[in-house]
Amino acid sequence: xxGGGLWQLGQSITRRIAQADKKAVSRRxxxxxxxxxxxxxxxxxxxxxxxxxxxxxxxxxxxxxxSIMDSTLNCRQNGSLFDxxxxxxxxxxxxxxxxxxxxxxxxxxxxxAPGAGTLTVFTNEKGGAIDDSVITKVKDDHIYLVVxxxxxxxxxxxxxxxxxxxxxxxxxxxxHIHDERSLLALQGPLAAPVLQHLTKEDLSKFYFGxxxxxxxxxxxxxxxxxxxxxxxxxxxxxxxxxxxxLAKAILxxxxxxxxxxxxxxxxxxxxxxGLCLYGNDMEQHITPVEAGLTWxxxxxxxxEGGFLGADIILKQLEEGPSIRRVxxxxxxxxxxxxxxxxxxKGNNIGEVTSGGFSPCLKKNIAMGYVKSGKHKAGSKVKIVxxxxxxxxxxxxxxxVPTKYYKS
Amino acid sequence: xxxxxxxxxxxASYLRISVxxxxxxxxxxxxxxxxxxxxxKIDGNSxxxxxxxxxxxxxxxxxxxxxxxxxxxxxQGGGFGAxxxxxxxxxxxxxxxxKVVEVNEELSNSPGLVNSSPYDNGWIIKVEVSDAGEIKxxxxxxxxxxxxxxxxxxx
Numbered sequence: 001x002x003g004g005g006l007w008q009l010g011q012s013i014t015r016r017i018a019q020a021d022k023k024a025v026s027r028r029x030x031x032x033x034x035x036x037x038x039x040x041x042x043x044x045x046x047x048x049x050x051x052x053x054x055x056x057x058x059x060x061x062x063x064x065x066x067s068i069m070d071s072t073l074n075c076r077q078n079g080s081l082f083d084x085x086x087x088x089x090x091x092x093x094x095x096x097x098x099x100x101x102x103x104x105x106x107x108x109x110x111x112x113a114p115g116a117g118t119l120t121v122f123t124n125e126k127g128g129a130i131d132d133s134v135i136t137k138v139k140d141d142h143i144y145l146v147v148x149x150x151x152x153x154x155x156x157x158x159x160x161x162x163x164x165x166x167x168x169x170x171x172x173x174x175x176h177i178h179d180e181r182s183l184l185a186l187q188g189p190l191a192a193p194v195l196q197h198l199t200k201e202d203l204s205k206f207y208f209g210x211x212x213x214x215x216x217x218x219x220x221x222x223x224x225x226x227x228x229x230x231x232x233x234x235x236x237x238x239x240x241x242x243x244x245x246l247a248k249a250i251l252x253x254x255x256x257x258x259x260x261x262x263x264x265x266x267x268x269x270x271x272x273x274g275l276c277l278y279g280n281d282m283e284q285h286i287t288p289v290e291a292g293l294t295w296x297x298x299x300x301x302x303x304e305g306g307f308l309g310a311d312i313i314l315k316q317l318e319e320g321p322s323i324r325r326v327x328x329x330x331x332x333x334x335x336x337x338x339x340x341x342x343x344x345k346g347n348n349i350g351e352v353t354s355g356g357f358s359p360c361l362k363k364n365i366a367m368g369y370v371k372s373g374k375h376k377a378g379s380k381v382k383i384v385x386x387x388x389x390x391x392x393x394x395x396x397x398x399x400v401p402t403k404y405y406k407s
Numbered sequence: 408x409x410x411x412x413x414x415x416x417x418x419a420s421y422l423r424i425s426v427x428x429x430x431x432x433x434x435x436x437x438x439x440x441x442x443x444x445x446x447x448k449i450d451g452n453s454x455x456x457x458x459x460x461x462x463x464x465x466x467x468x469x470x471x472x473x474x475x476x477x478x479x480x481x482x483q484g485g486g487f488g489a490x491x492x493x494x495x496x497x498x499x500x501x502x503x504x505x506k507v508v509e510v511n512e513e514l515s516n517s518p519g520l521v522n523s524s525p526y527d528n529g530w531i532i533k534v535e536v537s538d539a540g541e542i543k544x545x546x547x548x549x550x551x552x553x554x555x556x557x558x559x560x561x562x
Contacts, residue, residue, distance in 0.1 A: 068493045069468040333471045333491045357470040357493050
């Protein structure tokens with residue numbers, strides 16, 4: 001049965017951007033369309049020409065009227081507004097929130113200044129990644145974090161289990177899942193100037209990774225200067241009843257330059273920025289060291305450990321990992337996840353985990369894992385696509401320079 | 408080949424992908440169409456093959472077309488190449504059996520012709536037809552239009 005092959009495969013980007021531990025979420029993927037969850041912006045997406053696809057149990061726009069190519073370019077030139085309400089916002093509260101979270105992640109949470117945040121990784125006993133997450137220390141007794149939609153159930157179960165044990169020992173921590181809020185990501189060079197029109201607070205002193213609670217468009221929002229595109233930008237947690245108004249206000253204030261952008265361009269943008277997609281570039285068996293996220297392991301944490309799988313991760317830090325995440329440029333068709341990577345003699349040295357055609361660079365880019373020693377930038381490789389080998393080389397990431405707003 | 412097909416059907420069923428119908432794609436009256444969204448123009452013994460407007464519209468920006476070698480044989484329903492868009496990879500299936508006599512070399516430098524001119528400059532291969540009887544297995548323009556409408560309404 002190959003009927004509709006081209007048609008269906010044309011939509012198969014979701015395969016590449018499915019952020020998920022497949023077992024944990026297979027139930028969600030297979031759920032009937034009517035069971036798909038909708039964000040409060042669903043009707044707004046449809047009214048704006050959004051092509052809705054199932055994604056991690058949600059019906060989300062993969063693109064709007066623009067092509068993915070144009071959407072990607074417009075984000076870097078002007079700006080993009082994404083609905084990322086399918087992602088799960090979570091607050092940990094209680095005076096022991098920090099020591100509790102430090103058992104589960106590699107970050108130096110205690111060392112974060114109030115209002116500061118970082119990318120981190122939830123690890124398992126083997127040092128593998130359960131999920132990646134942006135965490136913020138709002139105050140010493142309040143941590144805000146956002147986890148991947150496809151990992152929601154798995155992550156919450158994991159956190160809950162450990163929280164129970166922690167509380168049984170007298171620890172003071174509880175959680176609140178922010179299902180009453182929606183999440184918008186505003187990215188690109190016009191993100192800050194446009195958002196500045198909608199708030200009285202001075203955004204010029206608000207830097208990458210920082211978090212603040214402030215009024216935007218007349219409503220109290222949580223704002224993080226972060227994103228998933230490599231551009232300057234923000235993620236705005238807004239009460240759901242105000243989300244559509246805020247989206248409209250942002251688009252209006254930009255005079256049409258900031259456009260609604262879907263999951264398709266979001267995937268191109270994050271790949272160009274060299275950012276991992278959980279489920280593709282990072283999985284249960286991949287450690288943060290292998291994934292090139294050693295920088296996210298706090299200095300104190302390297303000395304003290306105290307997180308799940310710390311023994312394995314600290315040993316890898318000392319001895320070096322056996323595989324490493326790298327970038328590739330290549331000729332021929334764009335590499336996709338699971339394309340084999342060979343050295344110039346034809347020996348298997350690894351696998352591509354994400355790849356595609358870069359709308360900004362107008363050439364193929366990919367990331368994947370190769371054996372240590374084969375990871376040096378400039379090394380020649382061959383990438384196998386549908387049985388044919390194509391020339392490529394290892395390269396550093398990001399592919400497109402990042403433009404984070406740093407002090 | 409088998410593994411590619413398997414990958415394709417697996418990926419599609421695994422994801423249960425669906426997209427709203429975006430609008431009316433054009434069809435060309437004198438062409439024949441396969442249910443895998445390729446068109447073929449029969450001219451005596453020669454068949455020119457490409458992908459339909461409907462297919463290119465769903466695929467989005469085409470960035471690479473993998474072409475077969477001249478002289479390769481193709482069979483009706485068998486894969487002979489691939490189209491890569493920013494979104495994804497899709498196999499291309501031959502609507503007729505025969506031998507590849509020409510490939511559209513222009514596509515190496517300008518794969519976007521598949522989007523801008525799917526029925527004309529974006530043709531993919533020319534085949535010397537070995538079994539003219541197979542053509543009756545294909546759809547005409549009206550049948551194909553209906554087929555696309557039905558397929559879209561299902562998703």
